[in-house]
Amino acid sequence: LSDEKAYVTQLWDNRIFIINPKKYEITGYIQVPDMTMESGSTEQMVQWGDEVFVNCWSYDDKILVVDAARETLVDSIEVGPQPSSLVLDRFGKLWTVTDGRTAGIPAALYRIDAATRRVEQTYTFAAGDHPSSVTLNGTRDTLYFINKAIWRLPVTATNFPVKPFVPYQNTLYYGLTVNPFNSEVYVADAIDYVQDGVILRYSPEGELLDEFYVGIIPGAFCWR
Secondary structure (H helix, E strand, O other), X not given: OEOOEEEEOOEOOOEEEEEEOOOOEEEEEEEOOOOOOOOOEOOOEEEEOOEEEEEOOOOOOEEEEEEOOOOEEEXXXXXXXXXXEXXXXXXXXXXXXXXXXXXXXXXXXXXXXXXXXXXXXXXXXXXXXXXXXXXXXXXXXXXXEEEOEEEEEEOOOOOOOOOOOEOOOOOOEEEEEEOOOOOOEEEEEOOOOOOEEEEEEEOOOOOEEEEEEEEEOOOOOOOO
């Protein structure tokens, strides 16, 4: 939020921690009163104006709304069970995907207007699908995510894509990022969760450029 304030989400804790990253101190907490401490979790966060949106993954179905000025929970948005990632596009729309691991409830991709907190679009997946790793390109106008294959969706699209950006080939795609400077796509393949994983680098047109091995179960990226 600033040079002297940051939020940290938690697994199995019904509080979001407020810290001072300069002094390495916990300065307070934001309570999530309806969350069960033994099973709940707050996960990814995005900021829109003075509000911070937080997805609740573990056994929950909410996107929380935090007033950063008052440091309090002010609202929540109900989606499907276990939203696993959260991004904010250039038009002020939140995107989250539920993981489809709750019996009888299929996974879905949601578009939510941050200003009104209303779900505007829902794409429902087939039974047995477990999408994850929603991310955006550098201009925040194109969405990428994993659902066995790698899929790409312009944020203004009205229909779901027919063909994947990168096809499924007995791979175990486990992480995904887009270079914010040149739109190259990096995909982490965990292979079998035992041996070293591999990173695949694709052009914006979907051409495989190269690949290289990293450690076991590569699952997340960050850009400086």
